[in-house]
Amino acid sequence: MAYRLKARDSSVEHAVRRIAREQAARALGAIEHEPSAIATHEVRKSCKKIRALIRLVRPSFPAYSTENARFRDMARLMAGARDAKVVADTCKLLIAMAPDDLGEGFFAPVLEDLEAAADGLVQGEVEDAHLEKVRVLLEESRERAADWSIGENGWDAIGAGLGKVLRRAGKAAQVAADDPSAENFHDLRKRMKYHWYHTRLLVQIWPEVMQARADQLSLLADNLGLHHDIAVFEQRLADLRTARAHPHAVECLQTLASQRRETLERESRPLIDRLLAQSPEDLEGHWRSLWQIWRAGTAHKRD
DSSP states (O other), X not given: OOSSOXXXXXXXXHHHHHHXXXXXXXXXXXXXXXXXXXXXXXXXXXXXHHHHHHHHTGGGXXXXXXXXXXXXXXXXXXHHHHHHHHHHHHHHHHHHHSOTTSOHHHHHHHHHHHHHHHHXXXXXXXXXXXXXXXXXXXXXXXXXXXXXXXXXXXXXXXXHHHHHHHHHHHHHHHHHHHSOOHHHHHHHHHHHHHHHXXXXXXXXXXXXXXXXXXXXXXXXXXXXXXXXXXXXHHHHHHHHHHTTOSHHHHHHHHHHHHHHHHHHHHHHHHHHHHHTOSOHHHHHHHHHHHHHXXXXXXXXXXX
Protein backbone atom coordinates (compact mmCIF):
# COMPACT_ATOMS: atom_id res chain seq x y z
CA MET A 1 0.00 0.00 0.00
CA ALA A 2 2.78 2.42 -0.85
CA TYR A 3 1.45 5.98 -1.07
CA ARG A 4 2.93 6.81 -4.45
CA LEU A 5 2.35 6.62 -8.17
CA LYS A 6 4.03 3.54 -9.61
CA ALA A 7 5.73 2.80 -12.91
CA ARG A 8 3.21 0.09 -13.67
CA ASP A 9 0.21 2.42 -13.30
CA SER A 10 -1.26 2.57 -16.79
CA SER A 11 -2.56 6.11 -16.29
CA VAL A 12 -2.94 8.82 -13.67
CA GLU A 13 -6.59 7.85 -13.40
CA HIS A 14 -5.63 4.25 -12.63
CA ALA A 15 -3.15 5.43 -10.00
CA VAL A 16 -5.63 7.75 -8.30
CA ARG A 17 -8.28 5.05 -8.13
CA ARG A 18 -5.79 2.51 -6.78
CA ILE A 19 -4.30 4.74 -4.11
CA ALA A 20 -7.69 5.99 -2.88
CA ARG A 21 -9.05 2.47 -2.59
CA GLU A 22 -5.90 1.28 -0.79
CA GLN A 23 -6.13 4.10 1.74
CA ALA A 24 -9.83 3.45 2.34
CA ALA A 25 -9.06 -0.24 2.87
CA ARG A 26 -6.30 0.64 5.31
CA ALA A 27 -8.65 2.76 7.39
CA LEU A 28 -11.34 0.07 7.32
CA GLY A 29 -8.81 -2.49 8.50
CA ALA A 30 -7.90 -0.26 11.44
CA ILE A 31 -11.55 0.14 12.42
CA GLU A 32 -12.00 -3.62 12.25
CA HIS A 33 -8.87 -4.73 14.08
CA GLU A 34 -7.39 -1.88 16.14
CA PRO A 35 -8.33 -0.17 19.42
CA SER A 36 -10.42 2.95 18.99
CA ALA A 37 -7.55 5.39 19.57
CA ILE A 38 -5.43 3.78 16.85
CA ALA A 39 -8.43 3.44 14.53
CA THR A 40 -9.21 7.13 14.96
CA HIS A 41 -5.64 8.06 14.07
CA GLU A 42 -5.57 5.78 11.01
CA VAL A 43 -8.91 7.04 9.71
CA ARG A 44 -7.83 10.66 9.97
CA LYS A 45 -4.49 9.91 8.34
CA SER A 46 -6.05 8.03 5.43
CA CYS A 47 -8.63 10.76 4.87
CA LYS A 48 -5.87 13.37 4.72
CA LYS A 49 -3.91 11.29 2.23
CA ILE A 50 -6.93 10.83 -0.01
CA ARG A 51 -7.76 14.53 0.12
CA ALA A 52 -4.19 15.39 -0.85
CA LEU A 53 -4.32 12.83 -3.65
CA ILE A 54 -7.42 14.29 -5.26
CA ARG A 55 -6.15 17.83 -4.70
CA LEU A 56 -3.16 16.92 -6.89
CA VAL A 57 -5.53 16.20 -9.80
CA ARG A 58 -8.18 18.73 -8.78
CA PRO A 59 -8.38 20.69 -12.06
CA SER A 60 -8.91 17.42 -13.97
CA PHE A 61 -11.25 15.74 -11.47
CA PRO A 62 -14.89 16.87 -11.90
CA ALA A 63 -16.00 15.12 -8.71
CA TYR A 64 -13.35 16.82 -6.58
CA SER A 65 -15.66 19.02 -4.49
CA THR A 66 -18.04 16.19 -3.66
CA GLU A 67 -15.36 13.65 -2.80
CA ASN A 68 -13.22 16.13 -0.88
CA ALA A 69 -16.20 17.07 1.28
CA ARG A 70 -16.93 13.41 2.03
CA PHE A 71 -13.43 12.69 3.30
CA ARG A 72 -13.20 16.03 5.10
CA ASP A 73 -16.41 15.29 6.99
CA MET A 74 -15.24 11.79 7.90
CA ALA A 75 -12.07 13.21 9.43
CA ARG A 76 -14.06 15.83 11.33
CA LEU A 77 -16.14 13.12 12.99
CA MET A 78 -12.91 11.94 14.60
CA ALA A 79 -11.60 15.39 15.51
CA GLY A 80 -13.16 15.72 18.95
CA ALA A 81 -11.47 12.65 20.37
CA ARG A 82 -8.20 13.47 18.65
CA ASP A 83 -8.09 17.05 19.97
CA ALA A 84 -8.93 15.96 23.52
CA LYS A 85 -6.11 13.42 23.53
CA VAL A 86 -3.68 15.89 21.96
CA VAL A 87 -4.42 18.47 24.63
CA ALA A 88 -3.52 15.97 27.36
CA ASP A 89 -0.40 14.79 25.51
CA THR A 90 0.73 18.38 24.89
CA CYS A 91 0.31 19.14 28.57
CA LYS A 92 2.64 16.23 29.41
CA LEU A 93 5.21 17.48 26.90
CA LEU A 94 5.21 20.97 28.39
CA ILE A 95 5.37 19.64 31.94
CA ALA A 96 8.57 17.82 30.95
CA MET A 97 10.01 21.21 29.94
CA ALA A 98 9.15 22.89 33.24
CA PRO A 99 11.86 24.00 35.70
CA ASP A 100 13.03 21.28 38.06
CA ASP A 101 11.72 23.11 41.11
CA LEU A 102 8.17 22.62 39.84
CA GLY A 103 7.38 18.97 40.48
CA GLU A 104 4.81 16.94 38.57
CA GLY A 105 2.45 17.33 41.51
CA PHE A 106 2.20 21.07 40.80
CA PHE A 107 0.59 20.35 37.42
CA ALA A 108 -1.26 17.15 38.37
CA PRO A 109 -4.74 18.72 38.84
CA VAL A 110 -4.64 20.27 35.35
CA LEU A 111 -3.43 17.07 33.73
CA GLU A 112 -6.07 15.01 35.53
CA ASP A 113 -8.83 17.27 34.22
CA LEU A 114 -7.52 17.06 30.65
CA GLU A 115 -7.05 13.28 30.73
CA ALA A 116 -10.55 12.79 32.12
CA ALA A 117 -11.97 14.79 29.21
CA ALA A 118 -9.98 12.75 26.69
CA ASP A 119 -11.01 9.42 28.22
CA GLY A 120 -14.66 10.42 28.17
CA LEU A 121 -14.60 11.30 24.48
CA VAL A 122 -12.68 8.22 23.40
CA GLN A 123 -14.88 5.81 25.32
CA GLY A 124 -18.11 7.58 24.36
CA GLU A 125 -18.35 9.11 20.93
CA VAL A 126 -15.65 7.42 18.93
CA GLU A 127 -15.96 3.80 20.03
CA ASP A 128 -19.66 3.80 19.35
CA ALA A 129 -21.48 5.94 16.81
CA HIS A 130 -18.66 7.78 15.09
CA LEU A 131 -16.43 4.89 14.09
CA GLU A 132 -19.42 2.90 12.88
CA LYS A 133 -20.67 5.82 10.80
CA VAL A 134 -17.22 6.34 9.30
CA ARG A 135 -16.94 2.63 8.51
CA VAL A 136 -20.10 2.78 6.39
CA LEU A 137 -18.94 5.95 4.63
CA LEU A 138 -15.51 4.47 3.90
CA GLU A 139 -17.00 1.35 2.37
CA GLU A 140 -19.17 3.51 0.13
CA SER A 141 -16.22 5.71 -0.81
CA ARG A 142 -14.01 2.75 -1.65
CA GLU A 143 -16.60 1.60 -4.17
CA ARG A 144 -17.11 5.09 -5.57
CA ALA A 145 -13.37 5.51 -6.12
CA ALA A 146 -13.35 2.58 -8.54
CA ASP A 147 -15.34 4.73 -10.98
CA TRP A 148 -13.59 8.06 -10.55
CA SER A 149 -12.86 9.83 -13.82
CA ILE A 150 -9.79 12.03 -14.38
CA GLY A 151 -10.18 14.26 -17.42
CA GLU A 152 -6.49 14.44 -18.37
CA ASN A 153 -3.60 12.00 -18.36
CA GLY A 154 0.10 12.18 -17.68
CA TRP A 155 1.51 15.39 -16.33
CA ASP A 156 -1.46 17.33 -17.69
CA ALA A 157 -3.53 15.72 -14.93
CA ILE A 158 -1.04 16.68 -12.21
CA GLY A 159 0.85 19.88 -12.96
CA ALA A 160 -1.91 22.41 -12.36
CA GLY A 161 -2.87 20.92 -9.00
CA LEU A 162 0.74 20.78 -7.86
CA GLY A 163 1.32 24.41 -8.82
CA LYS A 164 -1.88 25.63 -7.17
CA VAL A 165 -0.89 24.10 -3.83
CA LEU A 166 2.58 25.63 -4.06
CA ARG A 167 1.23 29.10 -4.83
CA ARG A 168 -1.14 28.91 -1.89
CA ALA A 169 1.71 27.71 0.33
CA GLY A 170 3.82 30.69 -0.71
CA LYS A 171 1.03 33.12 0.09
CA ALA A 172 0.35 31.43 3.43
CA ALA A 173 4.05 31.61 4.32
CA GLN A 174 4.09 35.35 3.68
CA VAL A 175 0.92 35.90 5.71
CA ALA A 176 2.35 33.90 8.63
CA ALA A 177 5.61 35.85 8.45
CA ASP A 178 3.71 39.15 8.60
CA ASP A 179 1.28 38.01 11.29
CA PRO A 180 2.44 34.88 13.18
CA SER A 181 -0.94 34.02 14.64
CA ALA A 182 -1.98 30.47 15.43
CA GLU A 183 -4.62 30.64 12.69
CA ASN A 184 -2.11 31.77 10.05
CA PHE A 185 0.41 29.10 10.99
CA HIS A 186 -2.34 26.49 10.89
CA ASP A 187 -3.21 27.52 7.34
CA LEU A 188 0.48 27.39 6.37
CA ARG A 189 0.76 23.95 7.93
CA LYS A 190 -2.14 22.65 5.83
CA ARG A 191 -0.63 24.00 2.59
CA MET A 192 2.84 22.63 3.29
CA LYS A 193 1.42 19.28 4.33
CA TYR A 194 -0.41 18.98 1.02
CA HIS A 195 2.89 19.60 -0.73
CA TRP A 196 4.53 16.94 1.45
CA TYR A 197 1.92 14.43 0.36
CA HIS A 198 2.36 15.44 -3.28
CA THR A 199 6.11 14.97 -3.00
CA ARG A 200 5.55 11.49 -1.59
CA LEU A 201 3.09 10.64 -4.35
CA LEU A 202 5.66 11.65 -6.98
CA VAL A 203 8.75 10.27 -5.24
CA GLN A 204 9.50 7.83 -8.07
CA ILE A 205 10.27 10.57 -10.60
CA TRP A 206 13.72 10.87 -8.91
CA PRO A 207 13.70 8.90 -5.66
CA GLU A 208 16.95 10.17 -4.14
CA VAL A 209 16.10 13.84 -4.59
CA MET A 210 12.38 13.59 -3.94
CA GLN A 211 12.82 11.52 -0.77
CA ALA A 212 15.25 14.09 0.62
CA ARG A 213 12.67 16.81 0.01
CA ALA A 214 9.94 14.66 1.53
CA ASP A 215 12.08 14.15 4.64
CA GLN A 216 12.46 17.90 5.11
CA LEU A 217 8.75 18.43 4.54
CA SER A 218 8.06 15.72 7.13
CA LEU A 219 10.24 17.55 9.64
CA LEU A 220 8.38 20.78 8.92
CA ALA A 221 5.04 18.98 9.24
CA ASP A 222 6.08 17.71 12.67
CA ASN A 223 7.15 21.18 13.81
CA LEU A 224 4.02 22.90 12.53
CA GLY A 225 1.87 20.05 13.83
CA LEU A 226 3.24 20.58 17.33
CA HIS A 227 2.71 24.32 16.87
CA HIS A 228 -0.96 23.63 16.14
CA ASP A 229 -1.27 21.22 19.06
CA ILE A 230 0.09 23.90 21.38
CA ALA A 231 -2.41 26.40 19.99
CA VAL A 232 -5.27 23.97 20.69
CA PHE A 233 -3.84 23.41 24.18
CA GLU A 234 -3.72 27.16 24.79
CA GLN A 235 -7.42 27.39 23.94
CA ARG A 236 -8.15 24.80 26.61
CA LEU A 237 -5.98 26.74 29.07
CA ALA A 238 -8.10 29.80 28.34
CA ASP A 239 -11.20 27.81 29.32
CA LEU A 240 -9.55 26.79 32.59
CA ARG A 241 -8.53 30.38 33.24
CA THR A 242 -12.11 31.55 32.71
CA ALA A 243 -13.29 28.90 35.17
CA ARG A 244 -10.58 30.04 37.62
CA ALA A 245 -9.32 26.46 37.82
CA HIS A 246 -5.76 25.79 39.01
CA PRO A 247 -4.61 29.40 38.32
CA HIS A 248 -0.92 29.08 39.20
CA ALA A 249 -0.36 25.89 37.22
CA VAL A 250 -2.34 27.28 34.27
CA GLU A 251 -0.25 30.47 34.23
CA CYS A 252 2.98 28.48 34.25
CA LEU A 253 1.77 26.17 31.47
CA GLN A 254 0.77 29.19 29.38
CA THR A 255 4.29 30.58 29.67
CA LEU A 256 5.81 27.25 28.66
CA ALA A 257 3.40 26.94 25.75
CA SER A 258 4.20 30.42 24.44
CA GLN A 259 7.94 29.81 24.67
CA ARG A 260 7.76 26.48 22.84
CA ARG A 261 5.46 27.87 20.14
CA GLU A 262 7.79 30.80 19.47
CA THR A 263 10.79 28.45 19.27
CA LEU A 264 8.99 26.29 16.71
CA GLU A 265 8.20 29.36 14.62
CA ARG A 266 11.83 30.47 14.68
CA GLU A 267 13.18 27.01 13.80
CA SER A 268 10.65 26.48 11.01
CA ARG A 269 11.26 29.73 9.14
CA PRO A 270 14.55 28.81 7.36
CA LEU A 271 13.11 25.43 6.38
CA ILE A 272 10.00 27.04 4.92
CA ASP A 273 12.11 29.54 2.99
CA ARG A 274 14.31 26.82 1.50
CA LEU A 275 11.39 24.61 0.51
CA LEU A 276 9.64 27.53 -1.19
CA ALA A 277 12.75 29.18 -2.65
CA GLN A 278 11.95 27.93 -6.16
CA SER A 279 8.94 29.54 -7.81
CA PRO A 280 5.89 27.32 -8.33
CA GLU A 281 6.30 27.69 -12.08
CA ASP A 282 9.95 26.64 -12.04
CA LEU A 283 9.36 23.70 -9.72
CA GLU A 284 6.37 22.50 -11.73
CA GLY A 285 8.40 22.71 -14.95
CA HIS A 286 11.33 20.83 -13.40
CA TRP A 287 9.11 18.07 -12.07
CA ARG A 288 7.33 17.85 -15.42
CA SER A 289 10.67 17.04 -17.05
CA LEU A 290 11.49 14.48 -14.36
CA TRP A 291 8.07 12.90 -14.85
CA GLN A 292 8.60 12.57 -18.58
CA ILE A 293 12.03 10.99 -18.09
CA TRP A 294 10.64 8.56 -15.52
CA ARG A 295 7.64 7.50 -17.57
CA ALA A 296 9.72 7.05 -20.70
CA GLY A 297 12.29 4.98 -18.83
CA THR A 298 9.67 2.71 -17.29
CA ALA A 299 7.39 2.26 -20.31
CA HIS A 300 8.34 -1.43 -20.56
CA LYS A 301 6.70 -2.06 -17.17
CA ARG A 302 3.31 -1.06 -18.61
CA ASP A 303 3.49 -3.20 -21.76
